[in-house]
Amino acid sequence: MTTRHDLATVVQTFLDGSEVEWEAGARAGEFVVTLPGEKKLRTVVSLVAGGDLSVSAFVIRNPDENHEAFYRTLLRRNLRLPGLAYAVDGTGDVYVTGRVPASGVDDDQLDQLLGVVLEAADAPFNELLALGFLSSMRKEWEWRVSRGESLRNLEAFRSILQREGDPPPEQAH
Numbered sequence: 001m002t003t004r005h006d007l008a009t010v011v012q013t014f015l016d017g018s019e020v021e022w023e024a025g026a027r028a029g030e031f032v033v034t035l036p037g038e039k040k041l042r043t044v045v046s047l048v049a050g051g052d053l054s055v056s057a058f059v060i061r062n063p064d065e066n067h068e069a070f071y072r073t074l075l076r077r078n079l080r081l082p083g084l085a086y087a088v089d090g091t092g093d094v095y096v097t098g099r100v101p102a103s104g105v106d107d108d109q110l111d112q113l114l115g116v117v118l119e120a121a122d123a124p125f126n127e128l129l130a131l132g133f134l135s136s137m138r139k140e141w142e143w144r145v146s147r148g149e150s151l152r153n154l155e156a157f158r159s160i161l162q163r164e165g166d167p168p169p170e171q172a173h
Helices: 004-017 067-078 107-122 125-147 152-161
Strands: 021-024 030-036 042-049 052-060 085-088 094-101
Touching (some): 004 030, 004 107, 042 107, 094 107, 125 152
Antiparallel strands (some): 042 052
């Protein structure tokens, strides 16, 4: 039988040998891991070694609009998530969560688990932003264009935000 201490040791040994950034969390047996993303700058993951290993990562805040399509997208993606699921907290913020039996936790399982968490948080991020925050993004785009501000952080959405007369895409320096 794997104890909490044994499970925490397996997790810490894996994290120490990996190239991911991590620190001890506030709770006993908690490891806070920061994973770099492509669409989402970073995903912060909480791993808690207890009777089993619980995992939780913030994905995106409660959408401003288009709730039905937003949550339908997440529910459809749940069908493809091995061992994890999207969940919503009391404020409507979205997380990806799951539990892994302590007996199944090893380096390969931890590597796969963190990969699935990162994919679940990063891959749909731009789609979720466009579904749940398009009006806010349009206002931000228009404000930036009117003031001659950089559009760099909105470039991924140019095709749905740009209007005739807007400046061309910014060149990377």
